[in-house]
Amino acid sequence: MTNNVLLNGNFDLWQRGTEFNDPPHFTPTADRFVFGQSSGAAKFKISRSADVPNLQSQSSIEFSVIASHSPLPGDEAHIRYSIEGREAVLAVAGKVVTFSFWAKSNLPGIYSITLVHPSASRTVEQTLALDYTILQSGAWEKKTITVDLSTVVGGWSYVTGTYGLKIRFAFYAGANYKVSPGSWVVGNYVASNNNVNLASAVGNYLRISQLKLEVGSDATPFMPVDITTELRRCQRYCFILGHPISIDSLGVTGYAGAAGETAYSTIPYPVSMARLPTISMAGAFATVNVVGTPTWTPGYSSALLKIAAAGAGRMAARSDKSVVIFDAEL
Incomplete structure (x- = not known):
């Protein structure tokens, strides 16, 4: 058994391919992870990387810049994971949860995760931006973020076949998609105000490995899941x-x-x-x-x-x- 709410957090499964060059908005990449870029001239490559932080993994997910750009107010790019409605309610609604993952980039600075949550009626979206800092260039660093989801306003949506909670890793975002971190804000945002512009130069990259979301305030060790079991769970989506x-x-x-x-x-x-x-x-x-x-x-x-x-x-x-x-x- 695993206490990881997220599927394919070890990035073992890539049913649709292992490299995506300049993908359009809403392109599924590694299983359960979708690239989004509603606007912007920056171009990215999403690929499977053999660079990993330790022997618990064989793969990480890499986001690399193939065309640089300074974002205009309406530009944004990210990778997201969507927890299905009923699954989100049963697994994390109203609970204290902890994200843990390894990150590596050639561009040190403040990065962000955003959580996007629909109200029970699905008429209003709220966003919570969470910052994490990469301190060194080219080194794997373990990150943990604890969140109290009892602070969500408006209830939770039980609807299956659509999202109950979106988790976004931001690459870059203009002013229209940035928000102050630390508090839920009505609206659909991608990054915190502090987020670096990963697209500032061709060749910049961000790698993520061993992504985990679990109930509780402690980050327990990442444990790989049997690949056959993980594949069967991912086949609900592809x-x-x-x-x-x-x-x-x-x-x-x-x-x-x-x-x-x-x-x-x-x-x-x-x-x-x-x-x-x-x-x-x-x-x-x-x-x-x-x-x-x-x-x-x-x-x-x-x-x-x-x-x-x-x-x-x-x-x-x-x-x-x-x-x-x-x-x-x-």
Whole structure:
């Protein structure tokens, strides 16, 4: 068992890829961690790094600058983790909690985490900015931050399939997205007023490892989780079928009496998903007697794959050295 509320805090799981160059706003990266940049000319690369603080980890997450920029008032960039509504209520609502993690950067200074919390009615958002300081250039440093979540105003949202608490690590932010640290403020903010501009120079980087959120005022030692268990929990938000170079596949077959008749296949998910997933495919279907492209209809626990016959006779479609991504990230 783990007392870490956060999934993939050891950054072992990267189902969607291990490097993201200049990703657009709302790009899932490492499992459960989403890059956000609603505005700004700075460009970042998010990648899996083998640089780690100790033997408890094999990977960290790295944010590096590939195009520098001084933020305008409406600019911001961050990485976020969203705790699902009911999970947030059951795990942390009204409790004293402690964040612990290792951080490393070539740019010493004050950085910040922001917590964004919706009211029970989901009509108002509040933000709490929390500062931490990187003291040395190029050295791993352990950070701990304790927060009393009983200070939240407006109740907690039990809604599943959407967030109950967002946790953001800020890279840079303009005045419209900055707030004074230490107190809940109505609004959706990204960074504290003290946050450094990581994007001040190309090559600047920030690495995070062994991220943990636990109930209580003490930071207990980070303990890695069995990778199979962690993957199954993360598959509520993303899972992948197939393989780009192997014969792993999924498909559907049937017999048509005439052109236009259809055949279906139900593809079960390993776990029920947090919301209706988007389904994308890297690669193509190999087809026989099929008109057009096979289509998907997603559900919460399975998806329907449908093909239509080009003519009478056997029809079939099979994913051929392809990857199908079912994504329900928050």
